Amino acid sequence: MKTLVQALLICFTLQASAQSPTLYTSKPTEAYKDKAATQKAGIFISNAHLSYYEKINKRLVQVDRDYESPLYIVDTQNLKEYYTEDAPEAPTPIIEMDEYYGSPHLFTTVAGLKVREYPSSTASVLGTVLIGTAVPIEFYPYYKDAWVPISYNDGYGYIAAQYLGERPVMSELIQAYKATSDVSEQRKYAERILELGWNSEDAATQKAIQFYIDFANKQDETEKVALLKLQLEAIKAMPKEGDTSKVSKLIRKRQFGFALNEKIEPIDGFDIDWIHTYIGYPLDESANLEDCALGDYEGNSYFNSAEFITHDLDHTYKVRKMDMINKNGFIIDNQLMEQYTTEQVFLKLAKGLITLIEPLTHTYYIAVDDVLYSFEFYNNELLRIELIYYC
Template structure:
């Protein structure tokens, strides 16, 4: 009986070790329906893809699971527990997955082909949406099913926490902006539905290209927006067109640095000195904080891990040194950011006015609307608008 338990323990230990082991492919290969290279195949693996073994090796083949949960067979010779620079890669010239080094992504990848692509937590159209992706976004892909209507994992890993899925037909080679522009111009002017689809793709691809693409993209899209006659869509598009004009004429970094080097926050009449107060000044002006909290600051970005929170601001506070570093202010009639005597961000500034005045200084993204950045030397101002009005300004430091 003791021997029986001992063998069970060994078996359990072996299974546990095997379950913890990770396996990768040291070459391109395919996922076959049976253990033969002459069999039908389900999809393409790229070098570096992770797999899960579902069986012991039999006649030089493993049954495996791909990261999109498809099951099939691959040759044993391509399975490894680690990858290294000495691997002799056998490339599959028919494999559509792109390798890193194309200035867009460092690893195996393809690109999003449709506007507003929903990446889901499971290979199921009803599962949770984890992310919305735009045309031209690179996505990590290690296994690509052959069937256009199958799911593909665009996270590059098995982890349930990070896995993201979409249909195979929505990813591929990066779209060409000029080709898409010509496609739009060929459409019948009365085909509003198709013009809107292509126009949205144009705009999103332009944001994923250099800034010079934004104006011609928005010129086309604005034609469709006016046809749709949706007031909110018209307002949003006109705002984005103004942003595009500023980005095309973007200031050089040295010009932006010169503009922001004397920036100061003003809170209830109290003006910072190089974005700092003393603790005594802060308490005298705002009283005791609503909340105190200790944050983890592994990069050493702030003067202290102790933070004070007020309705007017958030700040890092070194109580021993009597020093306060303002991190974020909320804009009202008494709070503002001053660049110089002629330039300030205050409660009277609308989003439209902000773009008109400072559009050549800012960074912007279609993925984060109504939020703008102005770079500093080791950080940047993050400027947030709500309902067209200036809401908050935060300093984001780089680790």
């Protein structure tokens, strides 16, 4: 199953302080750690964007980077103010393009690779990325302790360059697993197999999950096995792409939607007095013209534990996001879910409705027409539900 994480890892431009115009490398161009060009730092691919730089002289350009020392380019004849068509391909080991990504990239090669806030092993961990995730590369560092910037959660972070390379092959990981009898080594490979499965097409996903179930059973990891079995069942029962008929039917029967004090959201939204009683009063309101989910006369109203789309003329309040606390909830097939609903309970209720699973964040998605419902869990409790609009 291909995850959102991979789709969100887009090309990141090295930056520090703005200067124009943007320069582009017309061919792969080496950069140095020092102005004297005695220590090679790495290589820029063709058409790498250099937006933040300083021209020291005709034969030396300093490229500035956030949180890291600047780089220096002496082959300044390679720097152009325009994109070069048919430029030379990226140097080895960078992969030019393949079935997974359409521009120069490498892949993460270990499970649970940490994304750091800054390029340091002591920096805060923002999260992790799955093994086999494509990472766009504009600059490939030569030194082992280097870091590579990536787009992450609407911002960016850093991952260790030493864990980037060719995409791992499932069959090779399975072979490595079978070649060792050491349980810790088996676990390492089993985790890589599972993560690579989550980052693959459905058939490989199912195979990897079953493989890990077999391993976890031997280790008496009953809770892990129980969750994986339910996730595997959910994948097998996923509706065909574009088929949202089951969810639509539940919505028409008033058996699917946000709930407040066990009352499902009316078609026209909750009454404001009902909201005041069980959620409180708005903390802020806004009308973002760039928010494609908003129509004419609509805006967002932010409460302590929920966000509503409001209509100025009709005075309606429709839920857009809801934290699962107090009287907040969600109904699926007449069953109320609230804060203490577990992933296992949700997976049983939503079987046949779930269209996507994000394993790292324990988030599940249900598509219907032009929207997507996300169900996020934390510590095996339902944390938040959000309505995401396709636009």
